[in-house]
Amino acid sequence: MITRILLASCLWTSSLAASIVSRDQLVLSTIETKHRPLVIWHGLGDTALSDGISEFIDDIKTLYPGIYVHSVQVPEGGTPDEEKKAGFYGNATEQGESGCEQLANIPELSNGFDAMGFSQGGLFLRYYAQYCNDPPIKNLITFGTPHYGIAALIPCPTPPSLTCLLAARAARAGIYSTWAQSHLVQAAYFRDPARFDEFLSTNTFLRNLNGEGRLVDGSGQVGQGGQGLSHLENFIPVMFDADRTVSPAQSAHFWTYDFDDKTLLVPIEKQKLYTQDWIGLKSLDEAGKLHLEHCPGEHMDLGTGDCAMNLVKKWVGDM
Numbered sequence: 001m002i003t004r005i006l007l008a009s010c011l012w013t014s015s016l017a018a019s020i021v022s023r024d025q026l027v028l029s030t031i032e033t034k035h036r037p038l039v040i041w042h043g044l045g046d047t048a049l050s051d052g053i054s055e056f057i058d059d060i061k062t063l064y065p066g067i068y069v070h071s072v073q074v075p076e077g078g079t080p081d082e083e084k085k086a087g088f089y090g091n092a093t094e095q096g097e098s099g100c101e102q103l104a105n106i107p108e109l110s111n112g113f114d115a116m117g118f119s120q121g122g123l124f125l126r127y128y129a130q131y132c133n134d135p136p137i138k139n140l141i142t143f144g145t146p147h148y149g150i151a152a153l154i155p156c157p158t159p160p161s162l163t164c165l166l167a168a169r170a171a172r173a174g175i176y177s178t179w180a181q182s183h184l185v186q187a188a189y190f191r192d193p194a195r196f197d198e199f200l201s202t203n204t205f206l207r208n209l210n211g212e213g214r215l216v217d218g219s220g221q222v223g224q225g226g227q228g229l230s231h232l233e234n235f236i237p238v239m240f241d242a243d244r245t246v247s248p249a250q251s252a253h254f255w256t257y258d259f260d261d262k263t264l265l266v267p268i269e270k271q272k273l274y275t276q277d278w279i280g281l282k283s284l285d286e287a288g289k290l291h292l293e294h295c296p297g298e299h300m301d302l303g304t305g306d307c308a309m310n311l312v313k314k315w316v317g318d319m
């Protein structure tokens, strides 16, 4: 509510100012009030321009008239079926790279943009921020993103799609097999603390993204997490408080299950990832740029309490 009032008065002030200055300044102020572009990366089982995502984009365009919004499509130019399939099947590193290429080729984004990742899509945006980031992300918001992995597969929806059932069966057959690691997207962020050695030796995507590759051989040369995240203006990982889809739900805030006891959770501030600042989370936090936010609902319930739109008002669309 406060955000909305502040925003309204701010808009009012700038339009009033524009009306009483000279024509040159008016042109300048029109340029200055252009909203920063936004990139969205959808989640598992969704497509770039599904009904849900399109509605969300429409709401954002109503809030910020003229804002440029791009929703990442993998594979680019693919059919909705191919897109849904790519959410389950594929090499996560290659999908991350294809996002890097896609965003680098959009002129509207060339001065930087805010980015919003839904669930699994947040990991790909983190890949972008840490390994590519050209043009740069300013504010990064992730909703229900399993930043520190999942210790159990994401359950298939009811009724389940065949793609989801088949992917789940393949995953159960050996999540840490070489095949699964390079062909199943969920395997790329499957991190079961009870099988941490297997994770360290076979996983590359999440392990390297979180800087845990340095634990592999002690040389500190493997998997440093790229340039990390400390370059962001703000990082806003959002956790769904009633999330029963991601295990553990707190992975959205970089929590994990304890290595020895799955009934215990290790909070972000107790993770080496944070205390040793492997990917810049501690730096961001100390600079007041890490904002661990909450939404009240189940996984990807963006509407309850107007949660997502309130975060959009606060973190998206700056000049």
Ligand SMILES: *[C@@H]1O[C@H](CO)[C@@H](O)[C@H](O)[C@H]1NC(C)=O
Binding pocket: 091, 092, 093, 094, 181, 182, 204, 205
């Ligand atoms: C995925 O693709 C990358 C880039 O082509 C490759 O280096 C890697 O070995 C593949 N597999 C995994 C598990 O990342």
